[in-house]
Amino acid sequence: MAPPARRGRPRSEDADARILQAAHALLVERGYDRFAIDEVAGRAAVAKTTLYRRWPTKDHLLVALVAKLQDDVEVADTGNIRHDLTVYLTAIATGLDRMRRVGRDAGETDRSAGVVAELVAAAARHPDVGDAVRGMFARRNALPLTLLDHARARGALPAGTSSEVLFDQLAGALYYRLLVTGRPIGADYVEQLVDQVLTGTTATPTHPERT
Amino acid sequence: MAPPARRGRPRSEDADARILQAAHALLVERGYDRFAIDEVAGRAAVAKTTLYRRWPTKDHLLVALVAKLQDDVEVADTGNIRHDLTVYLTAIATGLDRMRRVGRDAGETDRSAGVVAELVAAAARHPDVGDAVRGMFARRNALPLTLLDHARARGALPAGTSSEVLFDQLAGALYYRLLVTGRPIGADYVEQLVDQVLTGTTATPTHPERT
Amino acid sequence: MAPPARRGRPRSEDADARILQAAHALLVERGYDRFAIDEVAGRAAVAKTTLYRRWPTKDHLLVALVAKLQDDVEVADTGNIRHDLTVYLTAIATGLDRMRRVGRDAGETDRSAGVVAELVAAAARHPDVGDAVRGMFARRNALPLTLLDHARARGALPAGTSSEVLFDQLAGALYYRLLVTGRPIGADYVEQLVDQVLTGTTATPTHPERT
Amino acid sequence: MAPPARRGRPRSEDADARILQAAHALLVERGYDRFAIDEVAGRAAVAKTTLYRRWPTKDHLLVALVAKLQDDVEVADTGNIRHDLTVYLTAIATGLDRMRRVGRDAGETDRSAGVVAELVAAAARHPDVGDAVRGMFARRNALPLTLLDHARARGALPAGTSSEVLFDQLAGALYYRLLVTGRPIGADYVEQLVDQVLTGTTATPTHPERT
DNA sequence: GAGTAATCGAGACGGTACGTCAAGTCTTGTT
DNA sequence: AACAAGACTTGACGTACCGTCTCGATTACTC
Numbered sequence: 001m002a003p004p005a006r007r008g009r010p011r012s013e014d015a016d017a018r019i020l021q022a023a024h025a026l027l028v029e030r031g032y033d034r035f036a037i038d039e040v041a042g043r044a045a046v047a048k049t050t051l052y053r054r055w056p057t058k059d060h061l062l063v064a065l066v067a068k069l070q071d072d073v074e075v076a077d078t079g080n081i082r083h084d085l086t087v088y089l090t091a092i093a094t095g096l097d098r099m100r101r102v103g104r105d106a107g108e109t110d111r112s113a114g115v116v117a118e119l120v121a122a123a124a125r126h127p128d129v130g131d132a133v134r135g136m137f138a139r140r141n142a143l144p145l146t147l148l149d150h151a152r153a154r155g156a157l158p159a160g161t162s163s164e165v166l167f168d169q170l171a172g173a174l175y176y177r178l179l180v181t182g183r184p185i186g187a188d189y190v191e192q193l194v195d196q197v198l199t200g201t202t203a204t205p206t207h208p209e210r211t
Numbered sequence: 212m213a214p215p216a217r218r219g220r221p222r223s224e225d226a227d228a229r230i231l232q233a234a235h236a237l238l239v240e241r242g243y244d245r246f247a248i249d250e251v252a253g254r255a256a257v258a259k260t261t262l263y264r265r266w267p268t269k270d271h272l273l274v275a276l277v278a279k280l281q282d283d284v285e286v287a288d289t290g291n292i293r294h295d296l297t298v299y300l301t302a303i304a305t306g307l308d309r310m311r312r313v314g315r316d317a318g319e320t321d322r323s324a325g326v327v328a329e330l331v332a333a334a335a336r337h338p339d340v341g342d343a344v345r346g347m348f349a350r351r352n353a354l355p356l357t358l359l360d361h362a363r364a365r366g367a368l369p370a371g372t373s374s375e376v377l378f379d380q381l382a383g384a385l386y387y388r389l390l391v392t393g394r395p396i397g398a399d400y401v402e403q404l405v406d407q408v409l410t411g412t413t414a415t416p417t418h419p420e421r422t
Numbered sequence: 423m424a425p426p427a428r429r430g431r432p433r434s435e436d437a438d439a440r441i442l443q444a445a446h447a448l449l450v451e452r453g454y455d456r457f458a459i460d461e462v463a464g465r466a467a468v469a470k471t472t473l474y475r476r477w478p479t480k481d482h483l484l485v486a487l488v489a490k491l492q493d494d495v496e497v498a499d500t501g502n503i504r505h506d507l508t509v510y511l512t513a514i515a516t517g518l519d520r521m522r523r524v525g526r527d528a529g530e531t532d533r534s535a536g537v538v539a540e541l542v543a544a545a546a547r548h549p550d551v552g553d554a555v556r557g558m559f560a561r562r563n564a565l566p567l568t569l570l571d572h573a574r575a576r577g578a579l580p581a582g583t584s585s586e587v588l589f590d591q592l593a594g595a596l597y598y599r600l601l602v603t604g605r606p607i608g609a610d611y612v613e614q615l616v617d618q619v620l621t622g623t624t625a626t627p628t629h630p631e632r633t
Numbered sequence: 634m635a636p637p638a639r640r641g642r643p644r645s646e647d648a649d650a651r652i653l654q655a656a657h658a659l660l661v662e663r664g665y666d667r668f669a670i671d672e673v674a675g676r677a678a679v680a681k682t683t684l685y686r687r688w689p690t691k692d693h694l695l696v697a698l699v700a701k702l703q704d705d706v707e708v709a710d711t712g713n714i715r716h717d718l719t720v721y722l723t724a725i726a727t728g729l730d731r732m733r734r735v736g737r738d739a740g741e742t743d744r745s746a747g748v749v750a751e752l753v754a755a756a757a758r759h760p761d762v763g764d765a766v767r768g769m770f771a772r773r774n775a776l777p778l779t780l781l782d783h784a785r786a787r788g789a790l791p792a793g794t795s796s797e798v799l800f801d802q803l804a805g806a807l808y809y810r811l812l813v814t815g816r817p818i819g820a821d822y823v824e825q826l827v828d829q830v831l832t833g834t835t836a837t838p839t840h841p842e843r844t
Numbered sequence: 845g846a847g848t849a850a851t852c853g854a855g856a857c858g859g860t861a862c863g864t865c866a867a868g869t870c871t872t873g874t875t
Numbered sequence: 876a877a878c879a880a881g882a883c884t885t886g887a888c889g890t891a892c893c894g895t896c897t898c899g900a901t902t903a904c905t906c
Binding site: 031033114116117118120121123124125130133134137138158160161162165166168169170171172173174175176177179180181182189192193196197199 | 244325327328329331332334335336341344345348349369371372373376377379380381382383384385386387388390391392393400403404407408410
């Protein structure tokens with residue numbers, strides 16, 4: 001079946017691009033508050049109507065933007081769960097760290113959470129934004145979860161372990177640091193975290209692993 | 212030493228109380244957006260300036276409010292780390308759950324994070340609010356951390372374990388669920404979480420523990 | 423030539439009208455202090471921004487309002503300068519007297535200058551308001567000035583007389599009474615004033631005048 | 634009779650002086666709006682209470698201040714009315730010109746009326762301020778009025794002339810220029826004004842006068 | 845010299861309005 | 876239809892200044 005023929009002038013894809021680009025620039029410059037839709041439109045040389053036709057809310061635009069920025073983290077299943085997790089979480093941590101700096105002057109050293117926090121708040125404000133955000137995370141975490149499933153299947157994790165809970169422990173620790181305690185999330189932290197989460201669970205691997 | 216002589220009319224403690232009370236009521240009724248400073252002042256029968264003299268921002272008021280609401284969670288050190296942690300985390304989870312419902316109609320079932328998310332965002336927006344929030348959490352978490360330290364000291368946790376990282380795994384998982392994935396945080400989840408975190412670590416305790 | 427193509431939504435003339443009307447009503451009711459922009463907007467059923475887009479200040483609004491209220495005083499050149507001036511000045515005096523009562527309860531007998539004084543003060547505060555006010559008066563006084571010019575041309579005034587200075591004497595006396603001494607400005611006063619100003623000047627008219 | 638013995642601490646005359654001085658400085662710097670009582674008190678190193686105990690209102694302070702600034706214009710009765718008036722009015726004009734510049738940057742060329750306009754408006758707002766202002770002017774104008782009376786008595790002015798109306802013509806013209814038309818008030822203007830007012834009236838003097 | 849009474853400095857307070865800002869909608873004419 | 880431009884509604888924000896009040900500390904006069 002043919003798609004229902006659209007009538008009238010088609011939407012400009014160029015506008016989409018310009019808007020997102022302008023929004024990105026502004027977000028980086030200023031952070032989410034002091035981020036005005038009017039100015040995004042202005043910079044994108046686009047009417048506000050055009051913008052609102054695409055994203056009904058400032059928060060919606062934010063999610064769309066973050067979703068686009070979200071570089072797809074590669075997940076390799078090398079068979080060494082400890083190594084694979086470390087790589088994956090380090091990538092996440094790096095991304096978070098980049099975001100937390102958004103909208104702040106270089107010199108500022110406050111350990112704040114920036115855009116991620118606003119994203120979370122936006123998700124809390126609008127149900128549909130929440131759905132979008134959760135969907136984004138679900139898609140993103142699908143691969144690491146199967147990674148854990150595979151590890152358990154081959155005996156690298158105890159049978160009773162829940163992949164989901166295990167992943168909560170890992171990702172949760174990262175976000176907790178970022179959003180709540182504000183403590184730094186360096187490579188050493190990630191390693192220690194993975195170590196400690198897998199301690200005992202991998203103490204008696206069915207298959208030997210390269211450490 | 213004499214207390215530094217106060218000059219000028221002292222601040223009305225009554226006003227403080229009335230403001231916080233009004234703010235609390237309004238927050239519960241409406242949630243953080245649709246929570247207007249003007250109205251708080253109005254309900255507290257206080258001039259807006261009086262309010263702003265104390266808290267320069269809506270966000271500042273929020274933190275002050277949450278800090279006051281924060282009922283001190285009791286931590287008992289029974290010697291059974293698994294049990295103590297479960298009790299503690301359950302208390303936290305219950306508190307979070309209560310907060311997430313703030314400002315929503317009873318019927319609403321969206322799994323959103325409400326006030327906590329806004330708190331986190333507020334912390335990200337203003338450095339000083341961030342400091343306050345982090346301080347609040349630090350104070351709150353001090354006791355459970357020593358709990359873990361004691362447990363390790365008596366051999367209930369492996370020597371190499373970092374209390375802090377361990378706590379991140381636990382609290383982090385809770386906040387991650389609340390703020391990011393939005394999945395429910397029931398008693399069963401808390402139990403499974405504690406179990407899994409202590410798995411292996413407590414598999415070979417130096418001292419036997421009363422279950 | 424084509425009129426410069428208007429872009430965007432045109433300003434609502436309806437809003438203009440409603441604002442001025444509301445402002446007028448409120449000014450008459452209350453006087454210039456106790457005249458709140460918020461309430462003008464409210465009564466006009468217009469957003470405050472809509473009002474501020476047109477007049478950036480309470481003072482600007484006032485001038486615009488007074489300029490509109492300013493009923494054009496008819497000036498007839500009957501050839502009898504004494505008569506014509508008396509008529510004109512009486513009209514002015516009546517207008518001033520009406521304005522001075524604006525915003526006062528009927529019973530109040532204080533001899534104050536009301537709106538005119540505020541208008542003058544507003545002109546002193548903002549350069550652009552001053553320009554507007556001066557322009558308003560210039561337009562208004564143009565006719566009587568030519569009246570005087572004609573009178574001098576036909577010999578009803580001495581050749582050396584400056585119309586402008588003469589007019590200052592007349593109008594000035596009125597405003598001086600209104601704003602400074604606060605003494606009443608009745609029909610008899612106007613007549614005496616005109617008499618005295620023209621005394622001697624018209625003692626030896628070149629052309630006879632009808633009294 | 635002895636004055637009723639005052640009880641309690643006497644008012645500090647020093648405070649009076651400091652307040653007026655500070656008010657003067659601030660008025661000159663800023664003009665009447667942007668002239669904040671708080672700042673006057675601050676500069677005078679005086680509590681606001683102390684200030685308000687003396688002048689119940691900003692406007693009252695203004696009048697008191699202007700009254701003090703008002704340098705007493707000398708009036709000499711030389712017998713030459715034209716000359717005496719010119720001298721007197723020139724003094725007034727100079728004073729007005731000084732006041733109109735108050736609170737403006739040197740470069741500003743707008744012809745506005747500054748403090749005088751505010752004084753007039755203040756008089757219009759508060760009845761008692763109005764009384765004070767009118768009293769001030771009455772005292773000030775008493776001498777020139779008797780000057781005119783004397784001139785009429787000795788035949789230098791026609792018998793039917795009203796001194797008051799005549800003075801209105803003179804002073805009125807000055808204030809009209811200052812407050813309404815904003816045109817300059819130079820020495821030449823004053824001379825022309827006096828000339829024109831006395832024209833005809835002094836055309837047939839009983840006693841000859843030195844021109 | 846111990847009251848008594850008013851003043852003083854400091855600064856919080858209630859109140860009122862101001863002018864601003866940003867979000868999201870609507871109305872033009874144009875493409 | 877979508878678009879650019881820009882006016883519109885709504886709602887809140889944070890500020891400014893006024894004039895009042897409440898402290899504790901002075902500073903006189905009086906008894």
